[in-house]
Amino acid sequence: MLVLNRSIGTQRLLLYGMLVALAGFYLLPIETGLMTSIKTNPLSTAPFLPPGPDGLTLDKWNTAFSQLSTGLINSIVLAVPATVFSALFGSMAAYGLTTLNWRGQLPILVLFIAGIFIPYQAVLIPLSKFWAVYVPLDELLAALWGLPLLEPYHGDLLALIISHVAYGIPITTLLFRTYYRNFSEEMIAAAQLDGATPARIYWRIMLPLSVPMFAVTLIYQFTQVWNDLLFALVVMGPSEGAPVTVPLSQLGASLSEIGFGVRMAGAFIAALPTIIVYIIFGEQFAKGVAT
Amino acid sequence: MIDKLTRFTKTITRRSKALFADGGTVQDGGDESALLPRPSGAFFGSLPFWLPPFLLMGFFVYGAIGWNFVISLTETSGFGAVDYSQLDGEQYTRALGDPTFIEATTNTFGLLVAFTTVCLGIGLLLAILMDRKLRFDNGFRTIYLLPMSLSFVVTAQFWLWMYNYNNGLINSITSTLGLGRYRWISDPELVLPAVVFALIWQFSGYAMVVYLAGLRAIPTDHYEAARTDGATTFGLYRRVIIPQLKGATISAAVVLMVFALKAFDFLYSLTGSYIPPEGSDILATMMVRQAFRLNNQAYAAAIGIMLFVLAIAVIAPYLTYQHKQGEL
Structure with a gap:
């Protein structure tokens, strides 16, 4: 929001130059990884450069994919x-502790929120x-x-x-709470005057209005669980049912340069x-982390 | 955003009024309690919403912490049933005399402090640069925040390659600059700074987003007033803007510390085992190793409890502060 009075030509140029250089810094490890993954010989050119004329291959991707x-x-x-489920539970908890106002809810709320920060x-x-x-x-389910x-x-x-649903509830509750706090009280009061039960208000008013926040929460929580x-x-170890992060952490564990592709x-x-998900819903992700 | 929401809620209010107006069908509103719910009514009405998530979360979070505390008072190794007959604080005194524990604690604090302060510094700088009515500001923000959307397991792979001794990009740069090559991961002196650098790369974008939101919440007339008083840009930021970012700094610092405590995934992925590179052992990795590799479960539980106490020492003042600000 700061607009400087001085002549802005050079300054702007300098500013954009810095921002582009910084973007390079954030992208470089990712770009280097991408280039290395498509080279026949990862050592043929400098790590961040594209492969040479005859060095392009998708073999590494095939190998990695099959594993x-x-x-x-x-x-x-x-x-x-x-x-x-963690988004749904978070929305319910936030509704019961924010929109429905009752005395003594603060300690319960603190327990929910503190759950975010538990090591x-x-x-x-x-x-x-x-x-x-x-x-x-x-x-049990044999x-x-x-x-x-x-x-x-x-x-x-x-x-x-x-487990993930349970440990995700604190953060989803907080996300929905910050959203529900900004809802107009008149609207809820009007519905109550009309005799709507809390359940009906939740299903007919809160849930339909929560769609934008569901987008934020689902995206944030999806990346958390996936990552x-x-x-x-701890729950299963390197077994058949393990999610992709487990085999990835073991992939090419021999530290040879060739294995890096x-x-x-x-x-x-x-x-x-x-x-x-991040590129399509970057806006929502930023909102999720900023809350 | 808020404007849009207000307009939206107004439309919905009208709509919902219409919805319920025809709906004497919903409840024939004669009952007085339905008009203005008494506190007790609101409490019972709210139970079905927050109680199920609370029980699920409470069981896995607070139930587990309580159980973990009891385990930490036993002598259990991990095999067979836990013997609860004799409870004492022996595992805690054991930790204080264990050089591995002392080193892991030092590393944990080093990582927390270095990572959090540098992230905040870079984040603030980025936010100030970004807060100038830029073109493509969404594009820049997307790039700066991209590493944060990646798994620690993924970024660990990227940085292993960046730090590779013979062919890594970092060593190419240092040797071109005439500084020579370094064993970033296998040198116990260098590995912790190298890990902190990688984590800063991953999360400084987060600090930027928090600061940017803070900067945009400052009313424009604060800038104008300071400029009329003849403040320089530097003075403007130092005296007017940065003091107003206290709230943003506190929230970002707390969240960054939580991220740093989760660095287990990153360190595990560097070696693909419970033994992180020598010199980078932190309490998080030590606890998991003691529990699931060395079968010292009671000892590991004690380390877990100490990490929990550490977290509470940071969180309790933070939540109190948030409550006083009316943010909770």
Whole structure:
């Protein structure tokens, strides 16, 4: 919002120059990775330069894809329901604690919000014990695994989905709360005067009006769940049902330079869904993180 | 945005009034409590909405922390059932005498402080540059924020390649400048700064977004008043603008610290194992290693509790501050 009075020609040029240089800084590691992933020999040209005339290949992408494809499917099976349910729960909790005003809700709200900042290391051992010893879903739901498309490792995935929903609720609640606070009270009061129950107000007024905030929350939460490694390691480890981050962290673990082509390709394949979501919905993502 | 929303809600209010006006069908509004809900009525009416998420979240967050605390008082290794018969604080005294723990704590604080302050500095600078009615400002913001949308696992792969000894871009740059090559990841002296640099690359865009929102909330007449008083651009920022960004700084710092505590994923991915590169062990990686590789679960639980206390020490004042500002 600051417009300087002085002659702006050179200054503007300098400003744009700096911004472009900074954009280069943020893009360089990504661009270098992309170039390395499509070179026949990663060492043929400097890391950030495109491959030489005969050096272009998609072999690295094919190799990486075949190693990560199961993980990609698992990640989709994991991230979609986990995102939808934590957003829905967050919207419900925010409605019950913001729009519906009652005395004494502050301590409950503080417990919700503090949940955002909990270091997960403080819950990992109980979490792994709970799913491994007390509620082993793959055994409890054994009857289901005979059905088509279902495998025992989906029990682990379900455990991971429930965990992500639970740990996602604090942040989704906060996102919806900041949104619901700005709703006009008259509108709710008018609906109450008309005799609408809280449930009816939620379904008929709040949910339809929450669509923009659902977009923000779903996008934010989707990237969080998709990108997570820690919970996946603790709940299931490097098993068949593991989401893509687990095999990616092991990919080309031999640190040879040649292996880096596959590593970079793998990194892009695993990141592609979040990159696409980010580029299409960048506005919503920025709003999500700024809250 | 707010304007749009207000207009939107007004339309909806009209619509919803119409909706419920024909709807004596909804509830025949004769009951007094339906007109103005009494506090108790509002409480019971709100239960179905917040209680289920609260129970689910509370069980996994606070239930787990409580259980974790009890485990930290035992001697359990991780195999078999936990023996709860004898509870004491031995794991905590053990930590204080453990050089690995001391080193991990030092590294954790070093990482937290360096990462948070530099991120805030760069974020503020970027925000000031961006706050000038630019063309393409959305494009620039998209690029600066892009690394944040990536997984730690993904960015760790990129930076392993950047820091590669023989062929990495960083060493190409340093050797071209005549500074020589460095073992960024395998040198215990260099790895922590190298990791902090990569994390700053990933999250400084976040600080920029928070600051930019803060800058745009400052009324324009503050700028004008200062300029009429003859303030230079530098003086304007130092005396007028930056003091008003206190709230933005506090929120960004807290969130960045939380990100830094999650650096486990990044360090794990550098080696693909529970043992991070030597010299970069932080409490987050040490806890997971003790729990799931070395089978010292009671000890690991104690480290988890200490991380939790550390987080609370940051969060409690923050939430109190937010509450006083009416932001909660």
